[in-house]
Structure formats: C-alpha cells, structure tokens
Amino acid sequence: MNRMDRLYRRLGGIAYGGDYNPEQWPEEVHAEDVRLMREAGVNLVSLGIFSWAFVQPEPDRMEFGRFDRIMDRLADGGVGVCLATMTASPPPWLSARHPEVLPERADGTRLWPGARQHYCPSSPVYREHAARLVSAVAERYGDHPALAMWHIGNEYGCHVRACYCDVSAGSFREWLRERYGDVEALNDAWSTAFWSQRYASFEEVLPPRTAPTFPNPAQQIDFARFGSDELLACYLTEKRILDRIAPEVPATTNFVPLAKTLDLFEWASHLDVVSYDSYPDPHDEHAAPRAALSYDVMRSLRGGQPYLLMEQAPSAVNWRARNAPKPPGVMRLWSWQAVAHGADAVMFFQWRQSRGGAEKYHSAMVPHGGTDTRAFREVRELGQELASVPELFGARSPRADVAVVLDWQSWWGLEQAARPNADLRLDDLVFAHYLPLYQENVACDIVRPGGDLSGYRLVVVPNLYMAGEEEAANLERYVEGGGTLLMSFFSGIVDPCDRVHLGGYPAPFRRMLGLRVEEFWPLDDGVGVELSRGRGSLWSEEITLEGAEAVASFSGGELTGLPAVTRHRFGLGAAWYLGTLPDPATMRELLRRAGEEAGVRPVLPGLPAGVQARVRQAADGTLRYVLLNHSAEAVTVPLPAPMCDDLAGAGPSDHVRLASRGAALLRPAATPV
Amino acid sequence: MNRMDRLYRRLGGIAYGGDYNPEQWPEEVHAEDVRLMREAGVNLVSLGIFSWAFVQPEPDRMEFGRFDRIMDRLADGGVGVCLATMTASPPPWLSARHPEVLPERADGTRLWPGARQHYCPSSPVYREHAARLVSAVAERYGDHPALAMWHIGNEYGCHVRACYCDVSAGSFREWLRERYGDVEALNDAWSTAFWSQRYASFEEVLPPRTAPTFPNPAQQIDFARFGSDELLACYLTEKRILDRIAPEVPATTNFVPLAKTLDLFEWASHLDVVSYDSYPDPHDEHAAPRAALSYDVMRSLRGGQPYLLMEQAPSAVNWRARNAPKPPGVMRLWSWQAVAHGADAVMFFQWRQSRGGAEKYHSAMVPHGGTDTRAFREVRELGQELASVPELFGARSPRADVAVVLDWQSWWGLEQAARPNADLRLDDLVFAHYLPLYQENVACDIVRPGGDLSGYRLVVVPNLYMAGEEEAANLERYVEGGGTLLMSFFSGIVDPCDRVHLGGYPAPFRRMLGLRVEEFWPLDDGVGVELSRGRGSLWSEEITLEGAEAVASFSGGELTGLPAVTRHRFGLGAAWYLGTLPDPATMRELLRRAGEEAGVRPVLPGLPAGVQARVRQAADGTLRYVLLNHSAEAVTVPLPAPMCDDLAGAGPSDHVRLASRGAALLRPAATPV
C-alpha cells in the first residue's frame, strides 16, 4: 500500500477541516475545539505551521509537552493531523543570533522579523536549524496515531521569492557552475557580449541586483530558475528527513494562488500530492472561472491526480485593500467547484479566528462571533454534506478534450523588461483563452509545451514566448498528426536563454502556422484596433501568409487589410493563430470554431448560462457530475439522460432544479449508489 | 500669579506677530524690522527656532553677541519674544562628527542633513547637545526683558515620526520593559503566538522594520506610542531645564496640522499652553470647516483653555504641489475664525519672506515685494483691529452642546494594515461627522473616550476602533444616565493591544447599542450602497438587532432589507449607530435628528448658509459672538436680540450686514463695552 492509499484509508472520505493554531489559545479552548470539529465533520487539521517558537522557545530548548497534549486530544477526537514541519516562520531568536539569515531585496533592503518568511532560502544557518527541528518533530510524531500526512514549510515563495544577499550570491554561482560547467558557456547563454558584460570567472557573477537600467534578461530568468530551485532545495531538505524517519507518511506543501514564483511542474514531481490555497475575490466578477483555471492547473500538475484544496476562506480574507465576505451559499458553491475540478480535500484557513496578529480579520470556521453565526452554520452543513458522498474521494477526472499549454520558464521570460509591450501578463493572457472554454463548459487540462498531447482534441497555446527545440517539435508533431492547435502572438520568439530564434518570427512555428511575422505593432494602453470581426487590444503585428489563410483581418490603422487571425492546414491537422488579443466575444467565437472543427464537446450539453458542470469518475468507473449554479437566479437544467441528485436525495429525473448558488451531484440513473 | 497670567499681563491683548528669523538678514534690516513690526501692531515674535548654527557655529564655540543685539532691539521696540530653544535643526557639525544621530527609516534608509529634523529622537548624543544649548539659552535670556515665553523644539514629528536605527531599537526595548515588566507580558500583548513571533527575551525585540509582509500590528501600535513618547521625552528634557532656570516663564511647542503622529492629549498635559500651526488650503472647498475642527481639537486638549494660533500663512504656502494664495479678505476671515474657536494668538510664518532656502516661496508678513503690497496692508490692518478688542484675550469658550470623541491610540490602531477596509482614514471619517455639525453652527468640543462627558447633550463617536474597558464603560454610563450618543461602524472592535473583543462585534458596546454585527461587508472603492434614505460608501455590515430599531436599511446588494442605521433606547438615553458612511446630506439629516432629540442648539439660530458663528465668554462673564461670512456674497444676518458690532463700531441692531468674507464681533446690546 503506498503512501496515498494509506492516507485515503485514514480519511475515508473527502478531507474536511482547516489550519489549526491552538498555540494562540489557552488549553481550555482546545477541548471545545475538538468537540466543535466533530460537530462540523472535521476529519483533518493542518497543525503546527507556525509553531516553531512554541516548541523551540530558545535555541537550546525544545518543549513538546503542550504539543503532545494537542496531538493526543485530536487523536482521541478522531481528527487526523496534517502535521507541519514548523519551519515557515523562524522565531526571533534565530535572526537575533544570526542576522545573516535575513533576506535582502534587489535594492539591498533587508527584510526583518515581525511578519513571516524572513529567511534567506540559501542560508545554511536557516537550513541547519530547520533540519534539526524537522528531525525532532518527525521523530516525536512520526508514528503518532493522529498523524495523517506532513505539511512541509508553508506557501513557499509567497512573500520572499528570492534573496539577493551575498550568501545567495554564492549559492547562485554554485547553481550556475552546475548548469553551465564553464564560464564561457554562461557568457554565451547570457549574451554577455552585449553591453560589455562578459564574465572572466564565475566569481564575478552576482544576483540581478538593482542596476542603472534594464538588467540582463537571461540573468534574470536564470535567477528566477535559481529562486524556484533554491526554495525547492529547502523543501527537499525537509522532505528527505521525513522520508527517512517516517517513510509511510505522505507529504505535501501548499501552493499559493497562481503566480510565477515557482515552477510548479518541477515542484509537483517532488510532492506525494499537490495541495493548493485558493482565494478567489468575492468582488471579482470572474472569481469562479479564475478559480476553475487554477484548479485545473493543480489537478494537471501530477497528471490528473486529485489535489487537496488545502486553504480557502470561509468568508472574507484580510489582505486585500477591501475584503468582501462570501455571500450566503457561496462558500458551499465554491467548495463544490473545487471538488468538481478534482479536489479530494476542502480545507480552510483557519479553524478558529485569531484574536490578535496580522490575520485576525481573516474569516475562520469558528469566527470571533462564535458558533451562532452564519459562517459556522455553513461550515457544519458542508461538513455533513461532504461526508455523505465518500465515493467522490479519490475519483479521477477524465481526460479533458482541451489542453491549455502553460510553462513557467516561458512566463519568466515573457514578463522581463524591455519587451515590445511591457504590459503583457501571462496569467491574464492565459485566462483570456480559458474563459470562453469555461463559459462553454468545456473541460481543460493544463500541459507543459513538451508534455503528452495525445488524446486532446484541441491544444490552446497562449503566448508561449519561450520555446526550445523539443517543445516546438512536440507541438508541431501534434498538429502534423491530426491535432487542432490555437496559438497566440509572441510565441516561439526565444530559446530558453532568451535569445531570439532567427529566421523570421516565430521561427520554430512558421512551418506549422504557415506564416511569417515581419514586425510587432504593440497597441498603446487603452487603444484597440478594429478587426474584420470584433476588436483587438494589447498587440497587433504584420503577418505575411506563407500557406495559412486569413480568418480575420485588421480593419483600421496601418495594418488595414492584413491578416489578424489565421488558420493553416498542416499535415493531418490545423493550426490557428491570433496576431492580436481579440475581445472576449470574438475570442469565444474563434475558440468555438476551432473547437467545433476539432470535435470538442462540453461536459454536459445545453446548460444555461452561469451553470457549470464537471465530471469525476469513481474508483468503480461510474461517473459523477457536479452541477454548479453560479448565477443569482434559480434555474432548471435539462439533462441528456435521467440522473439522480445525491445531494438533494432526489430520484431519477431528466432535469434538475438548482437554487441560486446551488449545487447538485448527479449520478446517471443506471448507476448504483 | 501663574505663568500664563504673567504672559497675559505681558501681552495685554491677543498675541500678534510671527516667526522671526533675523539671522537670514544683515543687521541693517533688523532696525527696519522692528519699525515695521510696530507699524503692524506686532507684540510677539517667535525667535531663534533655527538659530542653533547661528549661536553655536562650532561644537566648542557659542556666540551670542548678535543674538543679544536682536533681543535688545526687540525689547526696546516693545516686541515680546517667544524664544525658541533652537534645537529643531542640528547644525552640520553635529552629524558630521556623530553620524549616528541621523535617523533611519523602516527600510534602513538613513536621513541626511540638508533639510531639518535630521536627528534620531532617541539619540543620547542629540539630547546631550540639545540640553547643553538649552541651558545656555535659558541662562542667558531667562530674565531678558523681551522674553515672554519659550518655544521648545519645533513641530515635533512633522517630518521624522520615528527612527528605526539600532539606538532607537535599544530605547524601544527599554520602553517596552517599562511597559510590560517581563517578556511574557509582551508576548501576550503582541499576540506573538501568531506566526511564531514569540520573543525569548526583550533583547530580541526590534522596531517594526520592513518585513516580508504585514508586520505585527500590536508591535506597530506600540511603536507609534513609543514614537510619541520618545519625542515627548525630547521635549521634556528641554522643558525641565527651562522650568529650573526660568520658573516663571510659560513654555509651549507648536503642533502641526491634525495628524496621527503624536498623542496630543498626552502631550498637552505637559505644555503651559497649546499652540498650533494651521495651514488650510485655499484651493480646498472645505478649508474652513477643516480648520474649525482642528481649532476645536486644540482648544479641547487642555480642557477649553484658549490656544495660540502659532503659525498660519499670510497667503500661500510652498510645500503643496500647487500653492494657492489667500484671496483678499481671506487671511483676516480665517484669523477671526481661529479667534472665534478660542485662539488667544494670531501668528504667522513668517515675518519677512526668505530670499533663499526651501521656504522662500512661503508667503510672509513682509513679502519679497516689500511693504507696498496687499499682504503687508492686510497684516497691518488686522493688527490694528485685533489690538482694539483686548477683552477677547483669555476669554473662554462656553462648553459646547456636542462632544466629538477622538483618540490617538485608536487612530493608530485603525490605520494599521490588513483591515477589512484598508482605506479607512480617521481624519476623513471624523471630518465626515463634524462637517454637518459645522454647517448647522453647532459648537463642538473634542473629548477622549474616557473623558468627562457630563453636560454634553450629544456625544458623537466616529469609528472608535480601539476601546479599553474603562473607555467603553464611560460611554455606556453616559447613555445610561440620559445622554444621546451617535457611534459609527468599526467601533469597539479591539482592546489597546489590538486584540479583538470576543463575543460578537462590537462586544463592549452591544448592550448599549442593542445590536450585534455579524460580519463586515466593506464596499469596493468607488462603489456605494443604496440605503432606504440616501447612500452609503466605504463600508456596510450585517447587523442583527437586539433591542435597537432600524432607522434606515440597506436597499441594494446582499444586505437588502437589513438595518444600516439604528437607534436604541438605553437606560435614560439613546444610542444611534451607523453601519455605513452615509453621504453628506444623509449624515447631516441623521445628526440633525439625533441633535433635535438631544436638545442640541446652534450657536445662533437662523444663520444663512456660509455664515459661521462662535462665542467666547470674557473674564467678566459677558459674551462675544464672532460672525464669519465664508461665502463670496454679502449677507444680512438677523439676530435674536439687538447687538453691537465692535469691529464696525456699529450701535445696537437686530441684524448685521456682513460683506463677502466679512467678520463681525457682536456684543449683546445690554453688555457694557
């Protein structure tokens, strides 16, 4: 039995619970906590994330007594523990004694204690102290009956993506030596002939600290790689200790909302299971599709393995400028959305709302106002509901019809300075491609450009700025073999060292796309361009057709009459290309056409606007459809075949009624419960 | 005879004059200065504020010769001197020899000489040098015939509110040791169980320097307290020297426009008289009511004792982006406004406009253009006018009908980061409550939440975020005993350590208000919410009535139909509550209703819009009404009884005519002159 099977057996159903920080409360509260957890259906808590100072109040004194009692109490209450390694926020004594563990920004500003993550990821002092603590924790609790899994660190890179101090500089040089072998290879990779930046030896290399003007982009990209790797090394230092001491316990670390800090594909391969902290903004009209995209990413990081929704807010967060609560029903709706996209856990930050500290206005399962509150009532009801459908736990999501290509390396490249348009943001661009698919209820997986594309009907490639030869060949092969692909502008421009592929843009894809881009025509901020259908923004470009046909053309400005959107039959497949960012309606229309051509189907046909459906496949092979009504109106949804709603406990019907913000869990009528 | 009586006798009438910086001019100009001062009715000048380098050009050389001649010349001319301790801007030699006196920002940026206030408030080097200078000045001039009072430092905290250097860190630790005794009390007060911030000893504690994310809010608030106290310690170091050497001379320091830097209630108790620098912006449509609010604060700081308007601009200032001059008549109008609110001095920055330096475009009594200028003519006329009404000098303002609650501690708390709405600004919020009262000509005092509320008909409590038990009980007692109180949202949320009062918001006021706030619903920037009457902005919240009645409700969005404004009969009184920030018209309507219920009356009834009245009570008990026409049109004002206008020299009448920007000083006809 592998680690994850053990965890599944331990939990017996979807994990439900939240971050638990009992050190903030007197022991008399702890007893009430466990009682309320049982009442709320909690079967897992994340414990000890910020307990370093609690269990090691001084360098030479570890005190596990109170922590033992907490663990025992949880075990007695039947609550599993996702036990943290406690290293996310070093106690004041560490930096007081070793100020060099504090990180520095690119401009030399040192970051001090008083918040969290105030450590240089490369610091040997930090790593040694962390390792000592992790060993002690693992040895003490590695076979504790409450222990379900490990939570390593916390939200790596959320606040400190990289450190620019001298210690980090030394580690960066080691990393570069490892990557390049000799300094001439580095000079070549970094194009240091430009601006007289040639290094005579690795010893001269520094992090990309504040410079008089645009710093070397290849240096920046390598520093982003190094930053991701260096935090991963912190993670692995701890992971290896846990694997040694408690080899049967799975381990994870929680990723933060979709950001370019870490190369999550690389990271995910070192986790036993992906977990994710999801914080859509209730004030954002696109909160639901944005969350959907991030869930698809998380599920795809380890090839479709269910992920854990490790944190979400029961209601408001505290860290935006204006922190809206979730209206009634939204917490349940969004929790089911996570499950619909493949979550095996619905967890919250946090169990009991803090009285003090920087996050006391973050909502919690037990709010300041206590249990006679809407928040707690909704938490309790959801807990009961989730416990009633254990068959969802571990259910896989079938392979989607559409793959969306995402690559962190390219992301790092795209958003460097001194680009034709400095305002390109990959997350916005990917979302612009994803939204119409979401609106059409088309399921998507997320793949790396070099990933396995077999079986996908349509591959969408938003603005893949950087592409190596292998990645380019992979995409080309896909089309040549019969696939349909839609790529957008500024793709295939550079190699992994940010060196332009010569021979006409986008050189590695010209053959596949049947065109050449002669020059980029970025659009001014707030200024669009008319197309023969719809409008474009952000970008335009001068395209010369070399086999492709124009699907839409520019109809305003200097490029009037030239192609804006093209389609090229290539091999057995077809490649679409967008030379601008179409407005949402036009983007939807273009993706619909490409999808129709490719045979893409929605998860369920004929759903009303605002209703989302996703499907999971239980271990016995049967399907479960999750239906979500994101609109403020109740709707009746026709079904293609009779189904039962297991949440409503309703028998077979050819339609289902969804309340405003309602959810249903549909089982084809033929399926046994 | 106490110090202030001495001063009153010395001046004989309202103090009139300005900052005088003769070291910027050759001696031949000094003679003309005194001649022109006499012409302008000047009886007091603030001398020596930036004279440190002038009298102590080198560390070991004090040179008082030229300063002696200036003092003598002023004495001969009958001009009193408010003599500065000269410590506001250390000379270059101090920081050149002791760079550690320079302050540091939270991000470690050192602040260098070249402007002013470039000293670390905790620096023992600075304090010693300052003390040596103050002793020398006091000994030399303590019994000089020109000396009227002392001006200690200058605008404390205006530019450097706090220093984050290592020296300051040490002082902060001492301050904390004093406050908390042992480190566990500190850990408890700062909620350091959160994010693993527990301190093992005071030695580990630092100022809240730049951190990776939101720093500890209790640490920030204590650092704000420390910052205020540390500057106060600088002030007191000098005050004690003066008290010892010249015990009969009163001392003050000038407060800067209403800011959250210093706890002025605490500071004011250490002054002999409050003085204030007032700089309303002529471009601001609310300049007059904003100034009125600040004057009410200043008068209230020492229980209604008249304050000194120590600085105002004759016309434009220099430090805004666009510095508008005061149109004709405005300087006189606003000067009378200060007197109306309780000023015993009308002083300017500065006497003679500088030729060089950073403030040369700040207007002055004698401008660059000389005396044949509108500015000097208006100065001369006002001087004569003020000299004609000596009975106003020392006159108290009768207790107002309304008290507005203000607390610096709570202010510091409210504006920390990571709040439900990070854009709450207490000064704006207080002003939103004050403006309708001003528009209705209702006089206000400003009180601390724990202050004496007896005699007030209405107590207004704008957004009192932080409230200790005593303060809460004081407000509750007031209502229970028959008072009327109006409180607005996000009040009573935390204790003085920024720890939430548990048990349902706002726990300490729930009984009094008859309600419970279940959850905050901050509004997005620029997005309002409809009310059953008017609109709200910034904030909404879910209120459950527990005895209170709804006065207005939300009529849009998720909270439709729920209470937005409530009223609760409590004991013998009534408590109103605002769960949003109403638009100005609605706020005015609500305050009018609460005021009517409480029996609040305007200073004079039936005044036209734009006309302001305030009253002072002379030593003989008779009243003087100051009438101010802030509008651009002349108006005729009906009076409730025949009065004489002592500025116009007009006999008894039942009305008075006010020119555009005109002022009148009304004496009930029955009152002898």
Added chain:
Amino acid sequence: MNRMDRLYRRLGGIAYGGDYNPEQWPEEVHAEDVRLMREAGVNLVSLGIFSWAFVQPEPDRMEFGRFDRIMDRLADGGVGVCLATMTASPPPWLSARHPEVLPERADGTRLWPGARQHYCPSSPVYREHAARLVSAVAERYGDHPALAMWHIGNEYGCHVRACYCDVSAGSFREWLRERYGDVEALNDAWSTAFWSQRYASFEEVLPPRTAPTFPNPAQQIDFARFGSDELLACYLTEKRILDRIAPEVPATTNFVPLAKTLDLFEWASHLDVVSYDSYPDPHDEHAAPRAALSYDVMRSLRGGQPYLLMEQAPSAVNWRARNAPKPPGVMRLWSWQAVAHGADAVMFFQWRQSRGGAEKYHSAMVPHGGTDTRAFREVRELGQELASVPELFGARSPRADVAVVLDWQSWWGLEQAARPNADLRLDDLVFAHYLPLYQENVACDIVRPGGDLSGYRLVVVPNLYMAGEEEAANLERYVEGGGTLLMSFFSGIVDPCDRVHLGGYPAPFRRMLGLRVEEFWPLDDGVGVELSRGRGSLWSEEITLEGAEAVASFSGGELTGLPAVTRHRFGLGAAWYLGTLPDPATMRELLRRAGEEAGVRPVLPGLPAGVQARVRQAADGTLRYVLLNHSAEAVTVPLPAPMCDDLAGAGPSDHVRLASRGAALLRPAATPV
C-alpha cells in the same frame, strides 16, 4: 586642414550607418555585414562602444586580435569607423575587484552591474582604468585607415546622472572649494542661515542625500552643476588622451534626447562636433515637432555648425512601455527632417539586431528577419538617396528669424521642489512656445540667455526662472536696441544661487516688461482660467502694469479683469509677457502677432498644414529647401518661385507634389546642380 575638414573629406557626403557591435556575432557574420553595408550605402559605423570586456577580458590582459580583423575588414570595405573609447560599460571584473566604483543613489541604494553605466563618475579607479584603455585603443588605432573619428564614452548621464557615495562627496567638496574659495562664501550662496544649515568647514558638506523633507535648493542646483561637470571631467580625461595621441582625428560624444542632466552648451564647447541620439515616439502625435526642437538645440550648441544624428531607430525601440514601429515611410521622412534641421549624418542604433540582451527588441538596419524585410529595404533606399546629394554635407543653416532662449542652469533651478507650482517642466513649457512657431514654419535657433541675439527678429524666453545680472542685461539691451521679445511667467525670479531678486517680481525684467508681479496664483491640476481670449493653465498671477499695456486679461476667478498678457514698448523695441500658459491656439495667435510686429517670416510662405520646410545653404552659397509632408495625405505645395526637386529628379516647377510622408529636396531653378 582642421579635424572636421578631414572628416568631411573622408566621408564625402552625409554620414550613413549605425552602431556596429560585431562582438555579438561569430566572425562569419562579419563578412556578410560588410557586404550588406556596401549594399546599403553605409559609409560610417560606430564601433566598439561596448567592447571593453571584449578587448580587455581580464584586468591584465588586452586582446586586440579580433578587433584588428574587424577594423581591417571595414577598411577594406570602404566603411569608415567612428571608434569608441569603449568605456561606457565597465566589465564585471572591475567592480568585482573594486566595488567602490559602483554608484549610489541619493537614498544610499548601490547600483550594481548587469546593465551599463554602473560607475561612479568621480571614481579615480574607474577613471584610471578608463584612461589606460583609451590610451591603448588610441595607440593601436590612431592611424588605422578605417578610423574616421572618435566616439568618447556613450550617452553620458543617461542612466546615472550623479553618484552620492562618499567618494563623490569628496569630489563635490573639492568642486565647491574651487567654486567658492572659502566656506563663508558657500554659506552665503546656499542661504544656510535658513534651517540652521551653516557649515563650519567644507569637510561637513555632503551631496544632497535623502533628507527628512525638502533639501536645500542651492545645494541641489550646485550638485546638478557638479554632476554635469564631473561627467564632463570623465569625457575630458579621455579627450585629452586622444588629442595627444591622434591630434588630427575629431572626437564627439552622443547626447541623449533633450534632458536636464548635462549643461549641453558647456559640454558642446569641448566637442569637435555635436552628435545626438534621437528617439521620437511614433505613438506621439507631436513626435515631429518635438524632434525638430531637439535638432534645433543640437545645431545651435556650437553656433549653427551641422550636427550628427548619431542614433535613431529604424523602426521601434525597446525601452518604452509600448514600443510602436515606424510605419512605412516614416523612417525616411524623419531622417530627412534631421537633415533639414542641420544634420550631416543619418545613423542608426544599430546595424544588426541583437539576438540576446536587453535591447534585442530594438529595431535595427538588419532585423531578426534578415534582409528580405521592409526595414532593410527602406534602409537601403535611403542610403542610396542620401548618397545622391553630397552637396548637403556641411551645408549651414541660415540664421533663423527667431531665437528661443534655453538655459540648463535655470532648468535645474525651475524644477527644484517647493515651488509655487511643483509641476512646471521646462521641456514641456519650451515646447509649448516652440510648437506654434513650428506650425507656422518659422525657423528657430536656440540661444543661451547671455548669448548673441543680434540679427534675431524675435526672441522667445520661456519661463527663464533663473537669471544673473549679465543675462538680464543682455535681454534688456536686445529690446532696448529694437528687438521684440516674448517672455513668459516665473522668469527672472532668482539669481544663480536660487536667491530671490528682491524688489518686486521679476526684478531684473520689470523695467523692460513695464510691470510688477505682486503674487503668484498657480492653478490647480486640471483647472484652467478663462482669458479675454482663450484659456490659461498651470499658472496665473497678479500683475500691476507699470507702463505695459494689457493684451489679454483674466476673465474668471479672483483675478478677473487683471492683465494676463501684456506688451511694453521699451527703448526701440517691444517686450511681450505671458502671465499664464495660454492654450495652444491662443499661444499660436500671440506668437503670430508678436512675430508679425517683428517681421518674422516662414521658411516658405503658404505651406499647407502638416508640411514642414527648412533650408540649408551649401558651401557655394546656394540654398536647398527640404520639404516634408508629415500628414497622411498627399498634397500639392505651391512654391514662390520655380524649383527643381532633386530627390524626384524633377525639373523646374512652381509647385511640388508630396506623397503622404513624402519629402522633397528643392533647388531654386536658377541654381546649378
């Protein structure tokens, strides 16, 4: 034969080419480069600007072998070389070994390698290493057959205008000692009596590092002077070496787009010829007139001597947020515009577009897409065209009718902080005066306030904030002697030490202007003021006439009825004065009236809107008119006399047809070719 004559003989016609950075490419590309240069008509390349690390890869190793081959190849191909001193971007080994060469910002942030210009201009280490390199380069290539001229440094001050480090502080003190002799003179000049800033010795003086509030303005202005001088000293260090080793070769350095960094009048006197990098923004509707102004400045810096357009972009740049390409024809049009204004060179950055590095998205003569591109075709065509008109080379521009006064010293003063209006930007203000003259096709020279004004029909003085006695007298003499002058507000306010001229604003010009300004009334951002004709913005002021007549008056706000624009007969001439910034139409009308009165004429009469004409005078005295159609429509232009279009090869005609974005080179029919 002087240096410039040698250069002229060497080139034989307008210089054409670009920056050439062969070290970024393998040697096989170099051969193709020279072949393509010949094809494109290139006769000059700027070589080696960033070659320091290429020729000196380590401190003790200089390697000229590959550079020799490049020089030889160019010589063989008949391409001249403007050879750089290679000092613009020190190699990593320099700062790795001597970190103190890195510059520091005012807030203490150090600027690190990774970009360029990362050296402290005062650093003796930098200067010594630079000098050693320059000597080696000059000795090696001083008589190389390819060598045409020297390119010293590169774009001095573009990124690092000044350094605030301790080394710079020492140099600043030396500079001040030189300027002031003793410290009391400094105290006087800096008005240090203000805010107690008196220095006891030069040793206490520092650069104007970050201070608590507004720093001393005179210190700032002197630091700006020092900054310009210190970079000039770097330039001169290199220039003197070149003059010694290769006395016959002219030297230049390229100035960056009009900025206040360097006092270009002072700098230009140390160059053999002015050269300029021009980067108008194709997205800017005023790109052409803005470029025209900068070209007039460049031509005027050395008394009308033709300048070299050393860099322009063939199409897009890379360093704006959105980098638009030049539409077809615009590169040619703007190149001819530079020639029309006096350019003897049309050069580009750069020859071959970089594959890597921070500027790879900057367009180039040979783009990423190769030679089958619009960019290269336009480059080739222009090269052939320019080669066909050698007579333009060296042709002077006749003295213009209008002189526009510009002074860097005053610019530095105007834009200090704490002004009546902190948003005055001299470049915008000068452009507001220049634009109407441009639109009327009136040629302008640019002169210093103390420069030779004889022969100008109209002198325009935009916002000359700072004026010494000599400058003021020079302008007054001009008017008194019969000239017409138009001056705008906030002129003549301070002396060169930023000390106000007392006696009523603007004291040095009151007699000439016949008025006195009593008070400034800056206008709020976005708020204008009505005039009796048109509208004003930014500024208004209270003017008292003392002999002048009102030409327009304010007709709104507090100043209604008072003069806004005045005219004063003075001596034999007339002085106009603007007390506000009129809207563009009104500014054009006022300048037209002043111009008519002064007898100002356009270069050619009756040109359609959008068509620009400028004239140059060949060595034989004959005239050449350059006509430029900046509009998107073709136009027919009537001519005052029959002319031949040498670009079209068209015979004499009384009109000429210009395509959209077309250019013509007109020769009066009587002139022999």
